[in-house]
Every structure is written in structure tokens, then in C-alpha cells.
Amino acid sequence: xxxKARTESLAGQNAAPGGAAAVDRALSLLAAFRSGxxxxxxxxxxxRTQLYKSxxxxxxxxxxxxxxxHRQPDGQWALGAEVARLHHIYAAAFSLxxxxxxxxxxxxxxxxESAAFHVREGAGLDWARRCLYRVDSPHMVxxxxxxxxxxxxxxxxxxxxxxxxxxxxxAASTQEDHALLATVQAQGYCALVGDRSPDLGGISAPVxxxxxxxxGAVTLTMPAHRYDPQAIAPVVEAARQLGKRL
Numbered sequence: 150x151x152x153k154a155r156t157e158s159l160a161g162q163n164a165a166p167g168g169a170a171a172v173d174r175a176l177s178l179l180a181a182f183r184s185g186x187x188x189x190x191x192x193x194x195x196x197r198t199q200l201y202k203s204x205x206x207x208x209x210x211x212x213x214x215x216x217x218x219h220r221q222p223d224g225q226w227a228l229g230a231e232v233a234r235l236h237h238i239y240a241a242a243f244s245l246x247x248x249x250x251x252x253x254x255x256x257x258x259x260x261x262e263s264a265a266f267h268v269r270e271g272a273g274l275d276w277a278r279r280c281l282y283r284v285d286s287p288h289m290v291x292x293x294x295x296x297x298x299x300x301x302x303x304x305x306x307x308x309x310x311x312x313x314x315x316x317x318x319x320a321a322s323t324q325e326d327h328a329l330l331a332t333v334q335a336q337g338y339c340a341l342v343g344d345r346s347p348d349l350g351g352i353s354a355p356v357x358x359x360x361x362x363x364x365g366a367v368t369l370t371m372p373a374h375r376y377d378p379q380a381i382a383p384v385v386e387a388a389r390q391l392g393k394r395l
Contacts (some may be wrong), residue, residue, distance in 0.1 A: 158199040174200060175208045179217060179228075184360055188225035246282065248394045252367070253284040256387045260369060260380045262286045264387070265294065267307040267353070268365040274321055278302050278311060281365065292349055292370050306339040306351030307368035313339070314355045314363050338385050342376050350376030354388035356395065364395050 164173050181197040182189065189197075195205045209226060212218040216231030253264040263286040270277045283296040294300065302308050303326075312318040312326075313333040322330055333339040342350040353368040367388040369380055 171208070174198070174204065175212055178205060178208055178212060179232075182228060188221055188223075188227040190225050194226060249282045249391060250284065252387050252391045252394070253282060256367070256369065256383060257284045257286060259383050260377075261288065262369050262371040262375065262380065263291050263294075265296075265307070265368045265370070266356070266365055266391075267300070267311065267368055269311050269315065269363070273317065276302060276318070278305075278308050286371070288375075290372050292346075292372075294370070301345060305345035305368075306341050306353035306370075307366045309333050309339040309341070309344070310353040310355050310366040310368075311363070338381060338388075340378060340381055342373050348373050352381055352384045354385045356388045357392045358395055359392075364392065367391060 158174060158177065163177075164170065177198045177200070178194055181194050191202055191205060191209070194200075194209070195202045198205065200208075209218060209220070213220055213229070216229045216234075219227050219229040221227055249266045253266060256264040263284065265280050265283040268279055268281050270279050278300045280294050280296055280298045280300060283294060285291060300308065302312075309330060310333060312322060313330040319327075319330060319334070338352065338354040340350075340352045344351065349370055350373050351368060351370045353366045355366055356364040358364045367384055369384050371377075371380075
């Protein structure tokens, strides 16, 4: 009989409702690989998943049989060719719109205001801020930006977030703007009223890719009289959720 773990494994702590415990444990071994890892020894995999080495080794054998992991001559474990094959299928079927729009729609339902995903286009200082996706507020009074529109690159919460989290743009910012941008970078969001337009408020947070790169910004806009700082937390959470899905 397998020994009962003294402390619950990560897979046990995050078990899929109605799922199979063995599958959860095996997947936790795959999830143990982080950006920058090339290969990991058994001891490290067991430590990261909080599995016994004997349990981990049996699961690793199954993952190797499926091609998801590969045991190197030195005994360390690396991701297998099957991961690359699955990634190729996923990449071919991936739709950014299908990932971004549900997050924006949920944010609009939660806050009642317009939500957008802004991206930086162009290298260097000659760059543009594009509204890539947009979900309108149900209110009659709102700003009327459309998906695809180019927006100012110096004003607006979304612009401030893109600048504050882009080292080249941050370095080129004016001394007057630098303090604001440093605050935006430190707190992880920007909330302003009257920056792009006296009649508008905006809340924006950066969306980070798994490799640490800046994917864009989730931005909520509203008339100045409806600005509510309680919307900051939902915007930050929406950006975090989108980053996980990207």
C-alpha cells in the first residue's frame, strides 16, 4: 500500500472536483516546470509538488510513456516531444479574441462600465496605442471608442500603464510624468480622472505574459461623475486572469 503523505500534496490542495487524484498528481508534475527550467531532478520535482519520491517516480514513468516527459541520461527530467506537438495544435487553434472578450464582458457585467484591451504597436518611441478589443457599457452616457481605434499615447490610464511598464518608454518620459509613472509601476495599476479628457475617468492594469513580457493593458473607462475607486480591484483581477489565460 502506498504511504499516506504526511502533508497534503499540491495536487491534493487543488484537486479537480469529481476528478481523478492520480491524474491531478501527474499534472502537478508537469506544472512544476517553470520558465527557464530545462531539466529537473527527481528530488526537485518531488519538492515542488510535495509528493513522495516513490509516488513521483511512478507518475513520471507514465508521463514518459506518453511522451510528455523525457528522462535524460543524467537522470534529470525534461519536457517531452508530445508537449511540443500539443502546443503546435493549440497555437494553430488559438484565438486571442476568444480569450480576451470573455474577460472584458465579465468586467463590464461586474462594474457597468466600458472595458477594453489596449496594446502597444511599433518599436521605439514612435509607437501607437491601439484599442484591440472593446466591450461597451450598457449606460447611454459613455465614451465611444471602438475596437481598432488608435488612442493618445501620452494621456489616459491605458497609455500610462503601457509607458510605465515599458523600460524604453519609461526612460524617455518627461520629469513631470516620471513620478506618476513610477507610482503606476509600483502599485500595478493606474486610476485617473480627467487625464485624456476632462469628462472621463479611467482605470487600467497591465497584462503580463508567462514569460514576463507585457501583453497589453485592461482598461475600464467611464464618465467622470461615475468614477468609482472600488472598480480598481476588479480591473486588476481581470488583468491577472487574462495574463493567466495568455
